[in-house]
Amino acid sequence: MIVDLHSHSNCSDGQLTPEQLLSEASKAGIELFSITDHDTLAAYRQIGTAIPEKLTLLPGIELSCTWRKMTIHLVGLNVEPESQVMADAEQAQGLARAERFEKIIHRLKKIGLSIDNDQLIANAGQCPGRPHIAKYLLETGQVNSERHAFDKYLGQGKTGDVKECWPNMDKAIRWITESGGVAVLAHPLKYGLTRTKLMELALEFRESGGKAIEVVSGQQNPNQTALLRTVATRFDLLGSVGSDFHRPDQPWARLGRVAPLPKGIAPVWSLFS
Ligand code: AMP
Numbered sequence: 001m002i003v004d005l006h007s008h009s010n011c012s013d014g015q016l017t018p019e020q021l022l023s024e025a026s027k028a029g030i031e032l033f034s035i036t037d038h039d040t041l042a043a044y045r046q047i048g049t050a051i052p053e054k055l056t057l058l059p060g061i062e063l064s065c066t067w068r069k070m071t072i073h074l075v076g077l078n079v080e081p082e083s084q085v086m087a088d089a090e091q092a093q094g095l096a097r098a099e100r101f102e103k104i105i106h107r108l109k110k111i112g113l114s115i116d117n118d119q120l121i122a123n124a125g126q127c128p129g130r131p132h133i134a135k136y137l138l139e140t141g142q143v144n145s146e147r148h149a150f151d152k153y154l155g156q157g158k159t160g161d162v163k164e165c166w167p168n169m170d171k172a173i174r175w176i177t178e179s180g181g182v183a184v185l186a187h188p189l190k191y192g193l194t195r196t197k198l199m200e201l202a203l204e205f206r207e208s209g210g211k212a213i214e215v216v217s218g219q220q221n222p223n224q225t226a227l228l229r230t231v232a233t234r235f236d237l238l239g240s241v242g243s244d245f246h247r248p249d250q251p252w253a254r255l256g257r258v259a260p261l262p263k264g265i266a267p268v269w270s271l272f273s
């Protein structure tokens with residue numbers, strides 16, 4: 001069975017509409033799928049009941065939060081989009097995003113970048129984030145690529161890395177759990193943690209009520225999968241898989257192109273069937 005439990009639509013920083021995303025997921029042969037936009041469930045309000053045959057859609061969201069002053073991401077799977085808890089979470093995260101967006105712009109202008117606030121805010125839509133700023137900097141010739149924008153201005157530890165707006169990990173786990181969902185630690189190798197710190201994160205995540213970890217996230221090498229398998233086993237976490245698809249021109253994150261879970265790891269989706 002092809003499973004992909006991490007993807008983005010244009011309700012956050014993805015390129016495809018929710019309907020297009022479902023159609024592409026179906027074409028890729030995905031049978032169990034989740035749209036996990038950053039801090040919003042708007043895609044689920046747009047889709048309604050128009051879901052392709054043979055595809056099971058699990059409601060999901062990717063929440064930004066902090067752990068030890070670092071921003072990390074949690075995927076909430078099987079949350080209830082209509083719940084009051086999720087409405088509260090979406091509202092709080094939306095406010096945090098807007099406030100953070102303005103702070104990032106302010107900081108970047110202070111170091112000499114040229115930004116038209118109104119234009120950038122208007123282009124950013126409902127879920128303003130760093131990718132919108134990267135795109136703007138590229139379009140205005142201030143960087144050579146979006147990647148360059150992250151490396152120089154927006155990535156972890158850079159001027160535009162504003163994280164004090166996000167709730168802590170405990171709170172994000174509570175939102176997910178209280179709305180009937182399961183908290184999954186997203187792309188654990190993207191935070192640049194040492195092995196020791198990664199173990200500490202997994203332990204605290206588990207102790208706070210987290211249940212699963214992305215053992216497979218996009219394209220990764222066998223050593224990376226082996227490390228994440230060890231983390232899952234050591235902390236008794238279920239395994240999830242996700243491409244983190246954003247758009248068709250990123251070959252490292254293609255819909256449904258994810259390795260199967262390694263042997264001995266219980267799939268998080270066993271909870272939903
Ligand atoms: P934000 O939600 O504002 O924190 O932005 C995070 C998003 O930026 C991630 O979900 C990715 O889609 C994108 N992103 C993160 N790092 C990079 C990078 N180095 N190059 C391009 N895009 C990135």
Ligand code: MN
Binds near residue numbers: 008013038246
């Ligand atoms: Mn993203």
Ligand code: MN
Binds near residue numbers: 062073186187
């Ligand atoms: Mn993420």
Ligand code: MN
Binds near residue numbers: 006007008062
């Ligand atoms: Mn993501």
